[in-house]
């Protein structure tokens with residue numbers, strides 16, 4: 001029996017719009033972010049998938065995205081588990097700083113390494129490997145067993161917490177993960193084999209403009 005795992009990054013947040021490092025800070029969605037979440041929900045509704053359970057992080061932007069999606073797919077009362085294991089990567093001392101100001105101060109390349117590399121953490125924060133070290137065990141204990149039992153599971157989380165999952169699911173190398181950006185509000189629909197490897201992946205939207 002093959003279950004379904006849907007991963008979706010929250011819609012644009014106030015701090016995405018202001019171009020600030022966000023991490024564990026808790027800004028709300030922008031109007032565009034609300035629209036993106038609804039669009040992702042509509043795309044999911046068209047697939048006809050009915051979910052058994054949803055997971056989200058401890059942060060408002062992911063929780064609101066999930067709520068908007070659940071409204072669109074007609075499952076507003078779906079059982080939902082919130083856990084900070086799914087929170088965004090902790091940006092440490094960069095949290096709240098403007099990304100262009102950071103590039104001016106530390107250089108384009110250093111900032112790109114902090115933002116997208118696998119194992120180099122921003123000052124005082126988590127590398128993608130550190131983020132994966134809490135996301136992956138949570139996935140293994142709380143999410144994957146449900147999918148393997150045939151359940152349909154929706155996860156609304158964050159750019160980097162989801163990159164850490166996608167890296168393993170899609171078997172990406174450290175170089176490949178450096179280039180991977182997830183678009184806001186675009187659902188990724190995975191079906192898994194019984195051995196937990198990926199059987200199919202369907203992206204319901206456009207990832208090309210993500211940065």
Ligand SMILES: O=C(O)[C@@H](CO)OP(=O)(O)O
Pocket residue numbers: 016020021022023024088089091115159160211
């Ligand atoms: O600020 C953040 O927490 C993340 C996600 O918006 O930014 P980045 O794309 O730089 O990882």
